[in-house]
Amino acid sequence: MGKLYGVIGHPIGHSMSPAMHNDQFSQLGFDCYYQAFDVEPAQLEKAIEGMRALGIAGFNVTIPHKVDIMKYLDEVNEEAKKIGAVNTVVNDNGRLIGYNTDGKGLVLSLQRLTGTEIQPKSVLIIGAGGAARAIFVTLANIGVARVDIANRTIQKAKQLISVTNTAESHAISMKEAEASLERYDIIINTTSVGMSPNIDDIPLELTNLKRGTILSDIIYNPIETKWLRMGASLGAITQGGVGMLVGQGALAFELWTGEKPDFMRMEEVVINRLGGSKC
Incomplete structure (x- = not known):
């Protein structure tokens, strides 16, 4: 057997x-x-x-x-x-x-998408729950230059950042994140906003997104969220939760x-x- x-x-x-x-x-x-x-x-x-x-x-x-x-x-x-x-x-x-392997799994998928190491990048994580924690700790451990966390409750984002001091990180509001998207090379949605059946919801407005930004959404149902489609129309490189x-x-x-x-x-x-x- x-x-x-x-x-x-x-x-x-x-x-x-x-x-x-x-x-x-x-x-x-x-x-x-x-x-x-x-x-x-x-x-x-x-x-x-x-x-x-x-x-x-x-x-x-x-x-x-x-x-x-x-x-x-x-x-x-x-x-x-x-x-x-x-x-x-x-x-x-x-x-x-x-x-x-959750955080490392995302890093592996990002590296396959970009064909390059992500350590020099500036990253924004949306959300401060369990998935965000796994991703944040992994990014900090591999030496990513900057990893900020945007969350509706800033105190929760601050608590998450406190688990490690190996990365330059800031806890910011959702409005602050929307206003400063151009500073980030990679933006990762770790929330359930946009997941089926609420497929018309988006976690963050993308008006100030710069072209070439990598948008990653951990949701895989739907395979491509409305947020990712919006990002692609603005010149982002997108990756779904698969x-x-x-x-x-x-x-x-x-x-x-x-x-x-x-x-x-x-x-x-x-x-x-x-x-x-x-x-």
């Missing part, structure tokens, strides 16, 4: 991970299978005990378990500790070790297997599942 991998969350039926990973296992000829497990919050500890008992080789963690799972693991790597959440677990000879989704999955796959998966093929699988196209 081959190795078993999986993802835990609640609800979990919408997850793209089984399709992505099972296709890669098949493509690479690995005797492995990836299964989604619907785990209610009250059953999380028992579920982790079950993962241990079954010898599951690794698994992803999604909402609402990314924070609570940390107390049931044998080890959590330093970046995941700083982020305060785990989305990937590796079974290392019976020891469950937690990682967070990039981060595939990036974090690709890095998890590599942690489990030691092999780099086919990023483009994983992307195609997700886009096909979403019923869209790259155009």
Whole structure:
């Protein structure tokens, strides 16, 4: 019998991970299978005990378990500790070790989009929730020149910035961000504004956007948000949430297997599942 991998969350039926990973296992000829497990919050500890008992080789963690799972693991790597959440677990000879590939997944997708390193760039993050925290910590850790955070509640943005002192960062209001968009090379929306079914909403006005700015939205339903379409019409380079989704999955796959998966093929699988196209 081959190795078993999986993802835990609640609800979990919408997850793209089984399709992505099972296709890669098949493509690479690995005797492995990836299964989604619907785990209610009250059953999380028992579920982790079950993962241990079954010898599951690794698994992803999604909402609402990314924070609570940390107390049931044998080890959590330093970046995941700083982020305060785990989305990937590796079974290392019976020891469950937690990682967070969300922020690194976005960075990977941005580097593939631009073909260059992003350390010299000036970045604006919209939002100050869990996704913003993962992205901010990763950008700070890799030495990005400037990472500002715009949020409706500035105090929450300040709290997020306080988790690390390795980047030049400022907490700003949404209005201030809209007025000074020209200073940023990369703008990342980490909020749910614009997600289906509220597809006509936008997180930030783009009137002052400079041409060539990279607009990244972590939303992947719809594949291209109204905000991204507006940005493209103003000369921005745009990237939807499929990039981060595939990036974090690709890095998890590599942690489990030691092999780099086919990023483009994983992307195609997700886009096909979403019923869209790259155009």
